[in-house]
Amino acid sequence: MSSDKTSGGLRSPFRRKLLLGMAALPALTLLPRGAIAQALATDAVNTTKLAVTDSTVKVGILHSTTGTMAISETGSVQAEKLAIAQINEMGGVLGRKIEVIQEDGASDWPTFAEKARKLLVEDKVAAVFGCWTSASRKAVLPVFEQYNGMLYYPTFYEGLEQSKNVIYTGQEATQQILAGLDWVSKEKSAKSFFLIGSDYIWPRTSNKIARKHIEKNGQKVVGEEYFPLGHTQFNSVINKIKLTKPDVIYASVVGGSNVAFYKQLKAAGINLEKQTLMTISVTEDELLGIGGENIAGAYACMKYFQSLKNPNNEKFVAAFKKMWGGESVIGDVTQAGYLGPWLWKLTVEKAQSFDIDKIAVASEGIEFKEAPEGYVRVHANHHLWSKTRVGRARMDGQFDMVYETADLIEPDPFPKGYQ
């Protein structure tokens, strides 16, 4: 229902731009090609019996809308639906309207695998946008490889993975970590770091990379601590932080623990305006629950912030709020979710085919110039070239960007010397 409203609103700006002939926008330059492609016979663009007809193409959205992970995955679902609505508004993909089949992974990894199988085998969808945690991605990966599907995965993650059947639209670990550490070392003349994270693969792998990088630069890690998911009492470790007096607290605590950690940090008298804290796990979504007053002053290392000032982003934020309400916030992963459908559309139109094998090959070098984060390009390893940015948390739950890398950072899911 709400998507209809949005599409009506989007039409006029796009049309005006088209009239102005802003040919630099790839999505628009592709529009005439899409119109020609309508003439392409379905048999020609779909040789593997995917759910493609002369006028429609089916795709899947596979996220948790119930259970613990719903808190994080809701934003991704919204962004993907927004992108699909916008694409349909512009005439769809190869002249075919996108139809969404949404499945609920219910925060349960076997359920993710089962729903992925359903989407690929029964619905024969041309692409799936979904998964959030690494555990859910690992659960569906064999399914996508067995039935040759295509997954667009939006979350920043620990790397150490690459598949023909997955496009990773979030950052892998080195993209998120290295530039941020270099910045904080230079800006704050940091010599010592205290690493703290939740106890599972992503924080542990990320901290491993961070530690190598810190030690390579001749700096010191004065503490490295992990807590079970859902841990709510951080007073002891906060005392340890006080004892070791690190220049930088480097945090990758996730979920409900996050809120407890920052509230207790503040209560213990650690003022984040004075004590430098850098986190790789707090986006605008998490800020809502933590409360701006508890975390203001902390630095987050991401590739996207809602407050980014560029025309693409302003348009994206306005469209998102129009579709999902003025109160909604957009975090790093939500933006990466938005990239998925667009990258898929551009790839299909480059390949002139919905066939998975052709898309897997054609993905390399796909550019999306209208990305809210700026400009992204798909690497041969199916990850994205993108910038690393550092933002400072504000009281009102947004970030002020204080640094961005000059160039796009090359994705390196298997970093040498960091294993």
Next chain:
Amino acid sequence: MFEGYSLAELGSIFAMQGFAGLILFSVFVLMALGLAIIFGQMGVINMAHGEFMILGAYVTYLCSTLVSQHAPALFPVYFFVAMILAFIASGLLGMLVEWGMIRFLYKRPLDTLLATWGLSLILQQIFRSVFGAREVGVVLPDWLMGSVAVTDTIEVPINGLFVMALTMAITVVIYVVMFRSRWGQGVRAVMQNRTMAGAVGINTEKVDRYTFGLGCGIAGVAGSAFTMVGSTGPTSGQLYIVDTFLVVVFGGAQSLLGTIASAFAISQAQSTMEFFLSGSTAKVLTLLTVIVILMLRPQGLFVLKVRR
């Protein structure tokens, strides 16, 4: 890890660490008291205990939002009103649940486990539908944030002190209600021998309902207080349930003193080990110790002597 520190620095760190342990102790007692009444006195395994806590947290959230919008002048003291409302909301829901569900299951204790677990899922989904899947931020009055500097180097979190004071107050109230009042005598009589209690004229159904309501109400207050230290989301209740049961079972289900002693033992063990070892290892060692002790003493630390 202590090279290069002066004695004074170490002294203040240990003092703060002592407080950290006491705060954890208060948190454990607060979350376990409600369950100690329901599980310990009534024998009902209430898996939805965490959700009753979160109901209290959401009531606090609503209060903070309403007060900051409509009566900002009252903001510094809204927290007390919120805790009372949290008690009433969770207590009423508890009585409703007892009336609609639990009372049919007193003779089938294992079924209450399944039924209340189902209830916890239902409540989670209701929270998610009403308040949204994302965590909400509860804004606290300024005087509850920050820390008191006892000396130059020793700082104690104010919200920790608040939780400690609240825990003490509630423990005293529970003690008076359960062991010094006529009503508490009735509760204990019903739990020890339902038939006889009925025969001497105690309305056992009513006693059950109010006891369950009291336990849930205290859970609500605990949830309200925990908005200061933790998160408020549809599934946040799950974060507390394991520790809560651990404390109650380890202490000996029927003894309030046992609950307090076990909360003290577990919290001190955990916070000390967390300081010297890593967080995850501390948790593992704590659980292992509890398991070993429970193998040697299955009834828990303290047992009421009752003639069966």
